[in-house]
Amino acid sequence: KAGVTQTPRYLIKTRGQQVTLSCSPISGHRSVSWYQQTPGQGLQFLFEYFSETQRNKGNFPGRFSGRQFSNSRSEMNVSTLELGDSALYLCASSLGLTPSYEQYFGPGTRLTVT
Amino acid sequence: AQSVTQLGSHVSVSEGALVLLRCNYSSSVPPYLFWYVQYPNQGLQLLLKYTSAATLVKGINGFEAEFKKSETSFHLTKPSAHMSDAAEYFCAVSDGNQGGKLIFGQGTELSVKP
Numbered sequence: 728k729a730g731v732t733q734t735p736r737y738l739i740k741t742r743g744q745q746v747t748l749s750c751s752p753i754s755g756h757r758s759v760s761w762y763q764q765t766p767g768q769g770l771q772f773l774f775e776y777f778s779e780t781q782r783n784k785g786n787f788p789g790r791f792s793g794r795q796f797s798n799s800r801s802e803m804n805v806s807t808l809e810l811g812d813s814a815l816y817l818c819a820s821s822l823g824l825t826p827s828y829e830q831y832f833g834p835g836t837r838l839t840v841t
Numbered sequence: 842a843q844s845v846t847q848l849g850s851h852v853s854v855s856e857g858a859l860v861l862l863r864c865n866y867s868s869s870v871p872p873y874l875f876w877y878v879q880y881p882n883q884g885l886q887l888l889l890k891y892t893s894a895a896t897l898v899k900g901i902n903g904f905e906a907e908f909k910k911s912e913t914s915f916h917l918t919k920p921s922a923h924m925s926d927a928a929e930y931f932c933a934v935s936d937g938n939q940g941g942k943l944i945f946g947q948g949t950e951l952s953v954k955p
Contacts, residue, residue, distance in 0.1 A: 731884070760943075770931065770945035783942050817884055825943065826873035826892075826935040832884030 728753060731820050731833035739839045745806040748836045752799050752820030758782075759801040760830060761793060764815040773816075776801055777824055805838075813840045843868045845934050847946035855954045860904075860919040862949045864932030867913065874915045875933040875943065876906055885931065891915060902926070927953045 732751045740746050752759050761773040772785040776795035793803040799820070805812055815837050819830035848863040866872060873892055877885040889900025896908045906917045915932060929950045933943040 762943075769947045770933075770943075772942045772944070775942065785942070819885075826875070826890075829887055829890065830943070832877075832886070834882070834884045 731818055731831055733816075733818050733833040733836050735836060736834065737837050737839075739841060740808050741841055742808055742810060744808050745804060746808060746838060747802055747804045748816055748818075748838070750801045750803075750818030750820070750833060752801070752818075753831055756820035756822055756831070757799055758821045758824055758828065759795055759799065760819045760821075760825070761801070761803050762817045762819065763787075764817060764835070765813070770817075773803065775824070782824065808840045810840050812838065814838060843872070843934050843936055843944045845932050845944055845946035847930075847932050847949050849949055850947065851950045851952070853952040853954060854922045856924055857921050860917070860922045860926065860951065862917040862930050862932075862951065864906075864915045864917065864946060865913050866915060866932070866934045868934055868936055870936045873935045874906075874908060875935075876900065876904070876915075876917045877931045877933060877945075879929045879931065879948075881928075888917070888930075922951075922953045924953050924955065927951055 734749045758777045760775040764770045775783045779795045790806045795801045815835045817835045819832045821828040821830045844867040846865045876888040889898045891908045899905045904919045929948045931948050932946040
């Protein structure tokens with residue numbers, strides 16, 4: 728069974744631009760969560776989607792948004808990029824809402840904002 | 842509010858020696874506790890998960906962790922370190938009431954000397 732895939736793997740953007748990251752969950756998984764990983768702040772929860780509905784949201788500004796499609800694939804969007812948005816963005820999928828169901832992580836998208 | 846503290850941002854052991862990575866948590870309700878491992882340029886992989894079924898939890902790759910409520914700890918151990926264990930390890934907590942929101946510790950980088 729294929730794992731969680733994230734595209735693109737690497738991305739370089741300029742401050743002020745917007746970016747869209749994509750996550751394809753493991754087949755059959757209905758929940759997708761997004762995390763931001765930085766050296767300074769560590770791993771921080773962004774949001775979780777289940778059956779196309781946002782179920783939980785972390786403490787990030789409104790510039791960070793996401794959505795989930797009917798096939799469970801998810802995208803996250805960051806508008807008006809800031810230098811501090813440079814990070815590894817990780818997507819995780821699970822059969823159902825965690826923590827009851829194990830989260831499987833993708834390799835991440837490394838975003839660099841210049 | 843939940844929180845996780847990992848004692849020691851860097852731990853170094855010799856090959857064949859005991860691995861002990863420390864994790865203390867704070868939670869107002871019985872928690873779900875996790876240990877994840879992250880290899881360079883990869884996502885996170887679940888090592889083991891505590892869900893109150895048993896205080897000693899066995900995971901993959903010979904790792905295990907013991908839940909001690911009185912000490913609010915969930916330390917990760919492995920009797921004999923292998924070179925392939927060198928990676929970053931994250932402890933995480935969830936109270937089970939917030940969907941997919943995992944609160945991660947800052948991580949401990951494990952080095953294994955030959």
